Amino acid sequence: MKEQSKKLTYRNLERDIERRCIKTDETQMGIPVFRGYDQAHREVFNTYIEKKLFSLVVDYLLAQNWEWGTNEYFEQANAALLSDGDITSLKRLWNGVIASQEQNFWATHSVTKSSPDNARVLRKAKEAALTHMIRYREILDQLGDHIEIETLDRRMSQIREGKRFTKIKPNESRKMDTDLFWEMIEISRQAAESTPEQIMILGDDLENLEPNEIIRFQEFLDEKLCDAYTWDVWALAYIAQDGCSDEEFEYFRAWLILQGRTLFKSTVEDIHNVLDDIPAGLGTRAEGFLNLTGSIYQSQTGKNLPAGKQSPCDLKGTAWKEEKLGILYPKLWEHYEFD
Numbered sequence: 001m002k003e004q005s006k007k008l009t010y011r012n013l014e015r016d017i018e019r020r021c022i023k024t025d026e027t028q029m030g031i032p033v034f035r036g037y038d039q040a041h042r043e044v045f046n047t048y049i050e051k052k053l054f055s056l057v058v059d060y061l062l063a064q065n066w067e068w069g070t071n072e073y074f075e076q077a078n079a080a081l082l083s084d085g086d087i088t089s090l091k092r093l094w095n096g097v098i099a100s101q102e103q104n105f106w107a108t109h110s111v112t113k114s115s116p117d118n119a120r121v122l123r124k125a126k127e128a129a130l131t132h133m134i135r136y137r138e139i140l141d142q143l144g145d146h147i148e149i150e151t152l153d154r155r156m157s158q159i160r161e162g163k164r165f166t167k168i169k170p171n172e173s174r175k176m177d178t179d180l181f182w183e184m185i186e187i188s189r190q191a192a193e194s195t196p197e198q199i200m201i202l203g204d205d206l207e208n209l210e211p212n213e214i215i216r217f218q219e220f221l222d223e224k225l226c227d228a229y230t231w232d233v234w235a236l237a238y239i240a241q242d243g244c245s246d247e248e249f250e251y252f253r254a255w256l257i258l259q260g261r262t263l264f265k266s267t268v269e270d271i272h273n274v275l276d277d278i279p280a281g282l283g284t285r286a287e288g289f290l291n292l293t294g295s296i297y298q299s300q301t302g303k304n305l306p307a308g309k310q311s312p313c314d315l316k317g318t319a320w321k322e323e324k325l326g327i328l329y330p331k332l333w334e335h336y337e338f339d
Contacts, residue, residue: 008044010053011337012281013060015242017044045073049080054089059283062096062194067104068128070097087143092194094136098155099196101129103203103288103295105159110299129159164207176209176216182261184217189260198258199288206296218293218305221257228253228268231317235325236271239332240280248285255286275335 008016020040034040048057057077066074074097081090105125112118133156140149158164174180184205192198206214237252238244244252256264259277267274278284294305326333 008047009242009337010048010051011056012242013044013048013053013056014063014282016048017041020044041073045076049076052080052084052086054081054084054086056281058089058093058096059281061093062196063282063285066097066100068101068124070132082139090139091148094132094139096194096196098129098132098136099194099200100288101125101132102155102159103196103200103292105129106164106203106299107291107295109162110295126159130156133159164204176213176220178220181217181220185258186260189258195255195258195283195286196288199286199292202258202289203292203296206293207299209296211297211301214293214297214300215306218297221289221293224257224264225250225253226313228256228264229313229315230268231315231319232271233267234315235320235329236267236274236278236332237284238322239325239329239336240278240284241282242280242336250290251285251287254289255284258286258289272331275332280336 006020008019010016017037017040018034020043021034021036023034045057048060054077057080061074061077074093077093078090081087081093105122105128108118108122108125112122133152137149137152137156140146140152184202188198188202188205191201206217209217233253233256234244234249237249241248241252256267263274263277267278297303297305320328
């Protein structure tokens with residue numbers, strides 16, 4: 001058992017919490033066990049709030065699971081953002097949390113179609129989404145943001161009626177190919193201010209596709225995930241996020257795809273050319289994107305998405321060890337001031 005470093009980096013709230021903990025030799029499901037986590041969590045979160053590192057606070061919160069409700073940390077951040085007048089961060093936080101709850105509702109809704117036993121869970125998901133949407137509406141009303149209120153009212157109506165609103169409708173005469181795949185990604189990216197919002201918008205668009213086209217979309221997604229499954233890209237994710245497990249690397253690659261064709265292609269070709277476009281911290285994860293297509297397909301067909309044709313990905317490139325990253329990737333190490 002050893003005490004972690006007390007020095008905070010102020011780049012990644014989650015990793016800074018771990019720095020204030022005592023790391024044990026124990027693991028749970030392969031994840032290291034830390035002692036004193038709750039106290040460290042409170043101290044570090046308070047410090048970030050006091051220093052008004054609101055962008056990093058929002059990144060940290062949006063990386064959490066808010067599908068069924070919020071907690072004291074969300075409430076503390078909400079109060080601080082309102083008090084400071086940081087409306088941009090406030091909206092990003094609320095829209096991201098609500099988008100996660102909406103997506104959870106629609107995923108539960110699709111399962112309930114084929115399994116009515118899930119009706120109770122669906123009611124819970126509906127209540128969670130609407131409760132927070134109503135709260136956010138009150139905040140928007142105080143801010144006088146009537147345009148966003150109008151959009152929010154439409155989204156609440158969808159939840160109440162159980163019918164998705166299609167924000168952007170692809171050309172139904174087109175078949176899914178690489179260009180359409182990237183076009184849908186780009187449209188959703190431009191229409192969103194956070195990853196959860198982008199995933200929600202993309203889900204609306206996927207609802208317009210025929211089941212076979214949804215399968216094709218998933219095939220392209222699987223292909224891109226494999227294209228980015230390289231040791232170099234993993235090093236980038238690891239250094240930028242101050243650590244990145246195998247599972248977190250999959251979330252990073254999903255996020256990278258959501259950034260669009262140009263950045264994705266440039267990253268796979270040479271990670272050193274995209275450092276200014278890959279932010280440090282926890283904002284580079286998109287776990288919800290990995291389950292989106294299956295949810296939409298089940299909603300339309302009542303069946304599970306068929307297994308893809310993609311063979312298991314091979315990790316490409318030259319393997320590295322964590323302790324050698326600074327030597328092997330000095331430009332990344334210096335750029336992200338990793339320590």
